[in-house]
Amino acid sequence: MPDDITTFFDRILDVFSDGIYISDRFGKTIKVNDMYEKLTGLKKENLLGRYVKELETEGVYDIAINPLVVKTGKPQTSLQNTSTGRKVILNGHPVFDHNGEVAYVITFVRDVTVLSQLKEQVSYQAELIEKYHREARYLRTRNHTNTIIENPKMRNLMELLKRIAVTDSTVLILGDTGVGKDVFATHIHQYSLRRDEPFFKINCATIPESLIESELFGYEPGAFSGASTKGKPGYFEMADKGTLFLDEIGELPLPMQAKLLRVLQDQEVMRIGSTKVKKVDVRFIAATNRNLEESVQKGTFRSDLYYRLRVAVLELPPLRERKEEIIPFIDFFLDKFNTKYRKKIDFSPEVKKLLQEYRWPGNVREMENLIQGLVVTQDKAMIEIEDLPNYLLNNKEMQEKLQLANVINTEEQSLGEIMEGFEKSVLEKALASHKSVAKVAKALKVDRSTIFRKLKKYGIIQ
Structure with missing residues (x-):
């Protein structure tokens, strides 16, 4: 017992x-x-x-x-x-x-x-996990990037990209907001000899000036008030042997530009609060929508950093100059968001024609957001022109294209019918603008009697 x-x-x-x-x-x-x-x-x-x-x-x-x-x-x-x-x-x-x-x-x-020590360790590990999750998100999209190459200039750029990628040189990607600079940066990494190493992206415009140095260089334990007792590696260290993509490089503060230049030249970093220099092996890709030459002249961007960055330059044209790619992009994003939201939505031929003529000031990103919004908010199978958002339909240029499209509808119309429709539209607009037959005749340099006869012919006046 x-x-x-x-x-x-x-x-x-x-x-x-x-x-x-x-x-x-x-x-x-x-x-x-x-x-x-x-x-x-x-x-x-x-x-x-x-x-x-x-x-x-x-x-x-x-x-x-x-x-x-x-x-x-x-x-x-x-x-x-x-x-x-x-x-x-x-x-x-x-x-x-x-x-x-x-x-x-x-x-x-x-x-x-x-x-307290456990809390610090958990916090430090959480930061590392978040950074590696960012890298993992890029890796997961390796074979799913929204790259559509139909334009001859874009084909040449892609061939140039492949040649540059294997050289390990610094790359500067230029282009308007939303043209796909981050997608091309990812491709450079994928085609490079570093494809199996880390790829990190940092947006220089979104990080406060007071934090950007600690984000890039990291810091030692107790380097400043609020610093982790374990210290923290920066992006330069974490991207060692891999690629670091510095998006919106034109927004980098001048003091940080000098420090970045030294890293580019020497491939050495020193954490905040440390006296030890650490060697790194990082391939740098930078991107901006700014005119860096103008920024250099204005004194907001260092000339030595600019010339150090522009070893290899890729300049992406805006979407409006790549009209061959607009319809393929529309189909790509429709498929993407139909799959994501379990829908079967398509655009009518008229909508696709109209969107192909739109200037897309926000480029591919604007198109992606537009199509996502339509797929999310519409419950009809076919999107028509009237379903498009007001900002697009109220655009003056788009209104003129809509009017012209309504007039020149070649389906089952002879050339004479098309021309009559166009003439009627011109007369309607002229009368609405000038308010009298005499002024319309003077503006169009036609006899008053001719204008009067045609207005009656088309039923514009009684």
């Missing part, structure tokens, strides 16, 4: 990795385990049989949690400082008797310093 468990009670308490302090409803100290002694620096023999309020009064510790647990009958948490200079977290829990009254209070004790 095994011994009664009470014989082993003290040994059982000593198994716990937390400090344990047991007191009764009156505050008398009943049990204390070995870990409690280690965490607080207080000895069992000086505590057992003593009342917690007495110990608090004597300054053995600054707060006793027992009275509050007994009073409320609920678990309580508090911070305690001991006479030995230790700081611990108390978690007090009530133990009830058969009458439902608190009989004992069991207090679990944890070291604040250890908890």
Whole structure:
């Protein structure tokens, strides 16, 4: 027959990795385990049989949690400082008797310093995980980039990209907002000898000036107020052996431009708060929608950095100069978002013709957002012109194209009918603008009688 468990009670308490302090409803100290002694620096023999309020009064510790647990009958948490200079977290829990009254209070004790260190470690690991998730998102899209090459100039650019990619040189990608500079940066990495190494992207325009140095270079423990006690690697270190894409490089503050130049030249970095230089091996790709030559002349961009970056240059044309790609892009994004939202939406031929004539000031990104919005908000299978957003339909240039499209509808019309429709449209607009037959005749340099006859012919006037 095994011994009664009470014989082993003290040994059982000593198994716990937390400090344990047991007191009764009156505050008398009943049990204390070995870990409690280690965490607080207080000895069992000086505590057992003593009342917690007495110990608090004597300054053995600054707060006793027992009275509050007994009073409320609920678990309580508090911070305690001991006479030995230790700081611990108390978690007090009530133990009830058969009458439902608190009989004992069991207090679990944890070291604040250890908890703080664990919190710092968790925070540091979370930052690393987030950065590697960013890289993983790029890797997952390797074979799913929205690259459509139909335009001759774009074909030549893609061939140039492949030749540049294998050289490991710095690349500068130029082009308007939304033309796909990030997609081409990803392709450069994929075609390079570093394709199996990390690829990181950082947008220089979205990071506050006060944080950009720590993001790029990293920092040592305690380098500044609020810095992690473990320190933090920067993008330069994390992209070692791989590729770092600096998007919106034209927005980089001047002081950081000088530091970036040194990294490009020497491939060396020094964390904030450190005196040690670390060698890195990083391939740099930069992109901007700014005219960097103008920025150099204005003094907002360093000339030496500019010339260092433009070793190999890819200049992407806007979508309006790549009309061959507009319909393929429309079909690509329709397929993408139909799949994502489980829909079967298409554009009518008239909508596609109209969108092919649109200037797309926001380029591919604008088209992607437009099509996503239409797929999300429409429940009809076929999108017609009237379903397009107002900003597009109210565009003056698009209104003129719509009017012309309505007039020149070649389906089942002879040339004479098309010309009559066009003539009617011109006369309607002229009369609305000039308000009288005489002024229309003068503006169009035609006899008044001719204008009057044609207006009656088309039923514009009675």
